[in-house]
Amino acid sequence: MAPNPQCAALAAAKEKKGWSYAQIATAIGKSEQHVIDICTGKVTPTAAEFDAIAKVLDITGPPPNDSAHATKRTQVVTDKSQQVLENQTAVEGAILNMTTHIPPTMTPQTRPNHTHVTITHVDHENHRVSWALDSMPSWLLRSVRWQSVTPVEGGKAKYESIEVFNGLLVIFIKWFIGTNLKKSFDGMADGLKARAEQSS
Incomplete structure (x- = not known):
């Protein structure tokens, strides 16, 4: 089973849309593993990747100001x-x-x-x-x-x-x-x- 996103807001948006990491990866033109690494905090996304993931998951608000988003x-x-x-x-x-x-x-x-x-x-x-x-x-x-x-x-x-x-x-x-x-x-x-x- 794929790990859950580190960010609660991202996890909620992913669940609400009902998309898998593979679907997100296809939508933004990246590999599934790279998307998993971004969402679980293993790698830092580029600004373009961050914006692309937010767009496909319909996230419009700013990220929370907490340790997970440092x-x-x-x-x-x-x-x-x-x-x-x-x-x-x-x-x-x-x-x-x-x-x-x-x-x-x-x-x-x-x-x-x-x-x-x-x-x-x-x-x-x-x-x-x-x-x-x-x-x-x-x-x-x-x-x-x-x-x-x-x-x-x-x-x-x-x-x-x-x-x-x-x-x-x-x-x-x-x-x-x-x-x-x-x-x-x-x-x-x-x-x-x-x-x-x-x-x-």
Whole structure:
């Protein structure tokens, strides 16, 4: 017998509709095992997968703010059809699905930020990577982010992160989330520094 969903609301919606995991999987174009893993909390769904499951089960409300729905910051590499790639190493042309908190926090939030970007450059030799937000018309909003790591004297490394925004919505980005977005970039840099120093 298939395990019950970890989320009570999801279990209730699944029972109300009378659908099996196999039917949900067919409806969203995923494997049955992957759907089971999502529903039982073994894997974190991409934003597209989360929305697709909610849609087919007619779930319209936000998830409860409890321990079963504690949102982790995640990065999942998929192809353009949102199929999770077995190799999660960044590759040009793949889609990076990110679940983040703006401003940065480790406290679970009911509404995390979900972003899908296209990985545009992976330069292993020079330790650089870039991705672009291209889900909107470029005249409306487009952003390109570059990140690089370069060696410096004393056995240290310099991490740089640059994001360039273009389009009509740029002024709204600056006004409404500009300050918190910068805090998020700083938080990522601080976290990366702490992780690197812990591993060294």
